[in-house]
Each structure stands twice: as structure tokens, then as C-alpha cells.
Amino acid sequence: SQQGEEDPQALSIQEGENATMNCSYKTSINNLQWYRQNSGRGLVHLILIRSNEREKHSGRLRVTLDTSKKSSSLLITASRAADTASYFCATANTGTASKLTFGTGTRLQVTL
Amino acid sequence: GAGVSQSPSNKVTEKGKDVELRCDPISGHTALYWYRQSLGQGLEFLIYFQGNSAPDKSGLPSDRFSAERTGGSVSTLTIQRTQQEDSAVYLCASRLDRGTEKLFFGSGTQLSVL
Numbered sequence: 001s002q003q004g005e006e007d008p009q010a011l012s013i014q015e016g017e018n019a020t021m022n023c024s025y026k027t028s029i030n031n032l033q034w035y036r037q038n039s040g041r042g043l044v045h046l047i048l049i050r051s052n053e054r055e056k057h058s059g060r061l062r063v064t065l066d067t068s069k070k071s072s073s074l075l076i077t078a079s080r081a082a083d084t085a086s087y088f089c090a091t092a093n094t095g096t097a098s099k100l101t102f103g104t105g106t107r108l109q110v111t112l
Numbered sequence: 113g114a115g116v117s118q119s120p121s122n123k124v125t126e127k128g129k130d131v132e133l134r135c136d137p138i139s140g141h142t143a144l145y146w147y148r149q150s151l152g153q154g155l156e157f158l159i160y161f162q163g164n165s166a167p168d169k170s171g172l173p174s175d176r177f178s179a180e181r182t183g184g185s186v187s188t189l190t191i192q193r194t195q196q197e198d199s200a201v202y203l204c205a206s207r208l209d210r211g212t213e214k215l216f217f218g219s220g221t222q223l224s225v226l
Contacts, residue, residue, distance in 0.1 A: 004154075031213055042116075042203065042217040043155075088154060092213055098143065098162060100215060102155035 004089045004103025012109040019076040021106040023089030024069075030092045032065055033100065034074050037086045046074075046087075079110045114138075116218035118204050124224045125194055133189040133221045137206030144187050145205045145215065146179055155203065161187065194225045 007022045023032070031050045035043040049056045049065045049072065056063045062075040076083055086107050090100040117136040125131050137144050146158040157171035161181040172178070176194075181187040191198055201222050205215040 033213065033215075035215075035217075041201065042219040043205075043215075044217070045214045048213055090155075090215075099157060099160055099168060100145070100213075101157060102147070104154040 004091055004101065006087070006089060006103045006106040008106060009104070010107045010109070012111065013079055015079060015081055015110055015112050017079055017110075019079050019083070019108055019110070021074045021087050021108070023072045023074070023103055025072075025089070025091050025103075026070065027091075028094045029067070030094055032063075032072050033090045033092070034061075034063060034072075035088045035090060035102075037088065037105070043088065076108075079108075081110050081112055084108060084110045116204055116206050116216050118202075118218035118221050120221060121219065122222045122224075124226065126226055127196060128193055130190065130192045131194055131223065133191075133202050133204075133223070135187045135189070135204030135206075135218060137185065137187070137204070138208075138216055139185075140208070141206035141216070142184070142209045143207040144181055145207070146187070146189050147203045147205065148200045149203060149220075150200045158189070158202075191223075194223075196225050199223055199225045 004023045004025045033048045034046045037043045047058045047061055047063050049063050060077045065072045086105045088105045089103045119134045142163045144161045147155040149155050159179045160168040176192045179189045201220040203220045205217045207215050
């Protein structure tokens with residue numbers, strides 16, 4: 001079963017704009033991770049935020065976590081055509097911390 | 113190796129046949145995961161191996177699915193008597209050890225059951 005639900009399912013923006021994707025989850029977590037997937041194949045890890053953290057930055061990526069609302073957001077600033085991909089959140093739940101449960105993903109299209 | 117390697121990259125089979133999918137994790141990684149992704153969907157957890165511990169098989173959808181990990185390295189996912197609903201991309205991922213959470217994924221095997 002899916003733990004996370006991403007919103008929106010699809011997002012289309014122009015190059016240079018910011019892209020914001022949201023993830024909601026259901027149970028208590030140890031950490032939440034974001035991954036990127038190109039062309040429906042292997043995923044690449046982007047960033048991890050722990051349950052005791054509220055915000056984290058990595059380059060053009062900014063992740064926030066609100067454990068009271070069981071939600072996270074991924075912001076990509078100054079988007080590029082190369083950012084076109086699907087983005088997934090994944091949660092490591094307390095009690096089953098070794099098993100990552102993935103959300104349904106957001107398909108991001110960045111146009112020139 | 114440099115990354116997680118999966119083979120074959122594509123597999124077409126007939127309904128009722130058995131298939132074996134292979135995963136070579138990154139050398140030294142103790143944890144190995146199998147996920148399944150149907151077209152346009154998220155990742156569905158199948159099975160998790162950690163060192164010499166008993167695997168977590170809680171995600172296997174039926175007894176037609178099984179997986180082994182020999183010598184703590186290479187893993188094989190076997191699907192017996194394949195059905196059309198088994199068609200999906202099967203993704204393997206490895207992780208260094210319990211103290212790290214980041215997964216490294218292979219490129220997957222696209223399985224098509226006709």
C-alpha cells in the first residue's frame with residue numbers, strides 16, 4: 001500500500017519558475033526522502049529530512065517537513081528543462097525504519 | 113561495481129512461464145530491496161534483505177513470487193506462472209548499512225507478460 005500521496009499528480013511550468021510538490025503521509029516517521037525518476041526507470045536520491053528537522057536545503061532544492069500535519073514539500077527553484085522528471089517522496093516509518101514506502105509521485109514538466 | 117546492476121533490462125514472456133530477474137547491488141552494501149512499479153504508478157515494496165537476517169517478505173503479492181540473496185550479494189527475484197498483471201518495471205535498490213538511509217537504485221527490468 002502507498003504511504004505517501006503527492007500533490008499535484010502533474011505539474012507543468014516554464015523554465016525559470018519555481019516548482020512546489022507536496023507529500024502527505026499517514027503514520028509516524030523516522031525520516032522522509034525525496035527521489036527523482038527519469039523515463040520510468042531508476043530513481044535517484046535527492047534529499048533526506050529527519051523527523052526532528054523542519055527545513056533542509058540542497059542547491060536549488062528546499063524541503064520542509066511538518067510532522068503535526070504529516071506533510072512535506074519539495075521546492076525546486078529556478079527550474080530548468082533538465083528538471084523534467086517524476087518526483088517521489090518516501091518515508092521510513094517508526095518501527096519499520098528499514099523499509100522505505102513510496103508515494104504516488106508528481107510528474108514535473110519544465111518547458112523552455 | 114560502480115552502481116546497482118539489473119538484468120535483463122527487458123523481458124518479454126508468455127503467460128504461465130517462470131521468469132528470473134537478477135540484481136547485483138553495489139559492492140559492500142548490506143541491504144537490498146525489490147520494488148515493483150506499474151505504468152504511471154508509485155513504487156510497491158516487495159521484499160527487503162539485510163545482511164544475514166531473515167528477509168522481510170511482507171510485500172510479496174502472492175506465493176508465485178520469491179526472492180533469494182546468495183552470499184549477501186546478488187539477488188534473484190523469481191516469478192512463477194506469470195500472469196498479465198505481473199507486467200511492470202521491477203526495481204532493485206541497495207543501501208550501505210543500517211546506519212544510512214539513502215537507497216541506490218538500478219535501472220530496472222521491464223517485464224511484459226503476453
